[in-house]
Amino acid sequence: MNDVVLLGKALSDPTRVRILYALLQSDLCVCEMVDALEMGQSTLSSHLQTIRQAGVVETSRRHKMVSYALTAEARPLIETIIDSNRSALEADRRIARDQVRVQERIQLRKNDVCVLGPGQLDRSEDTKK
Amino acid sequence: MNDVVLLGKALSDPTRVRILYALLQSDLCVCEMVDALEMGQSTLSSHLQTIRQAGVVETSRRHKMVSYALTAEARPLIETIIDSNRSALEADRRIARDQVRVQERIQLRKNDVCVLGPGQLDRSEDTKK
DNA sequence: ACGTCACATCATGATATCACGATATGACAG
DNA sequence: CTGTCATATCGTGATATCATGATGTGACGT
Numbered sequence: 001m002n003d004v005v006l007l008g009k010a011l012s013d014p015t016r017v018r019i020l021y022a023l024l025q026s027d028l029c030v031c032e033m034v035d036a037l038e039m040g041q042s043t044l045s046s047h048l049q050t051i052r053q054a055g056v057v058e059t060s061r062r063h064k065m066v067s068y069a070l071t072a073e074a075r076p077l078i079e080t081i082i083d084s085n086r087s088a089l090e091a092d093r094r095i096a097r098d099q100v101r102v103q104e105r106i107q108l109r110k111n112d113v114c115v116l117g118p119g120q121l122d123r124s125e126d127t128k129k
Numbered sequence: 130m131n132d133v134v135l136l137g138k139a140l141s142d143p144t145r146v147r148i149l150y151a152l153l154q155s156d157l158c159v160c161e162m163v164d165a166l167e168m169g170q171s172t173l174s175s176h177l178q179t180i181r182q183a184g185v186v187e188t189s190r191r192h193k194m195v196s197y198a199l200t201a202e203a204r205p206l207i208e209t210i211i212d213s214n215r216s217a218l219e220a221d222r223r224i225a226r227d228q229v230r231v232q233e234r235i236q237l238r239k240n241d242v243c244v245l246g247p248g249q250l251d252r253s254e255d256t257k258k
Numbered sequence: 259a260c261g262t263c264a265c266a267t268c269a270t271g272a273t274a275t276c277a278c279g280a281t282a283t284g285a286c287a288g
Numbered sequence: 289c290t291g292t293c294a295t296a297t298c299g300t301g302a303t304a305t306c307a308t309g310a311t312g313t314g315a316c317g318t
Contacts, residue, residue: 001143001146001214001217001218001221001223001224002143002217003214003217004140004146004210004211004214004217004218005140005141005142005143005146007140007210007214008137008138008139008140008141008142008145008146009137009141010137011133011134011136011137011140011141012134012137012138012140012141013134013137013275013276014130014131014134015276015277016137017130017133017134017137029294029295030294030295030296031294031295039277040277040278040279041294041295041296042277042278042279042280042295042296042297042298043276043277043278044295045295045296045297046275046276046277046296046297047276048295048296049296049297050275061285063285063286064285064286064287064292064293064294064295065294065295066294066295066296077209077210077213080206080209081133081136081206081210082133084206085130085132085133085136088130088131088132088133089130089133092130094130095130117293117294118293118294118295142305142306144306144307158264158265159264159265159266160264160265168307169307169308169309170264170265170266171265171266171267171268171307171308171309171310172306172307172308173265174265174266174267175266175267175305175306175307176306177265177266178266178267179305190315192315192316193262193263193264193265193315193316193317194264194265195264195265195266246263246264247263247264247265
């Protein structure tokens with residue numbers, strides 16, 4: 001019972017859906033998500049705790065950063081749910097923008113490891129038309 | 130995006146999970162759910178509206194009663210989610226009790242149609258041992 | 259057409275959740 | 289063992305959700 005409710009809570013907020021959608025692309029550390037998803041670090045962190053309580057994600061430490069990943073148990077179910085609304089999600093402008101920014105942040109990794117802290121990504125390109 | 134969030138909201142409350150679990154057994158009218166799930170009619174109704182907004186259930190009128198059913202589109206997904214936690218749900222005492230009471234209420238139908246209004250089910254048996 | 263009955267909606271107060279800034283923690287480098 | 293930096297937690301005020309009782313609505317039988 002409670003497991004289902006916690007899964008529901010994980011999915012019941014647009015910000016958390018954005019986070020899950022991003023994690024479906026790739027494991028990400030908190031600093032990468034702060035930049036890519038453009039939200040306050042404390043806001044992001046508390047949503048991550050909510051998702052973690054649902055057993056949907058797990059953490060691992062990589063150097064100074066904490067990396068979040070979908071759990072092996074939850075991933076298929078999350079994929080199924082997301083897939084059932086894939087087209088609506090892909091049409092969402094916020095989601096599309098997140099995708100691009102996640103990829104940009106991933107490009108900055110060295111040897112697949114995040115080397116840049118939160119809020120340090122040069123976004124001067126973004127202000128150009 | 131919003132569809133996923135609404136689905137999440139439908140699942141994010143224990144009372145709504147109970148309702149969905151009951152509807153997985155059988156279509157039910159509101160009066161049957163009031164008795165079987167032992168909740169106030171207005172409480173039940175507002176949860177049903179939440180679930181309906183998520184596109185998970187649809188209604189039809191049968192005589193005076195309104196019958197709720199999982200939609201054909203949502204049912205497979207709901208089944209998948211429930212199944213992924215089937216054992217935990219079956220272990221839930223509240224859910225188990227609901228199951229019994231739903232079956233009792235269904236037994237009272239004539240020709241598969243509910244004939245008894247809300248709060249009219251004789252529960253004198255329940256107070257025995 | 260008029261009640262009646264099942265259901266929906268409203269009003270309210272209590273509790274939970276949200277975003278955000280400030281502060282705490284704790285792992286690593288030096 | 290000390291500072292630093294990434295992340296977690298706390299505090300707060302605004303908003304949303306909950307359960308419940310009162311009231312509204314609309315389809316059916318008479």
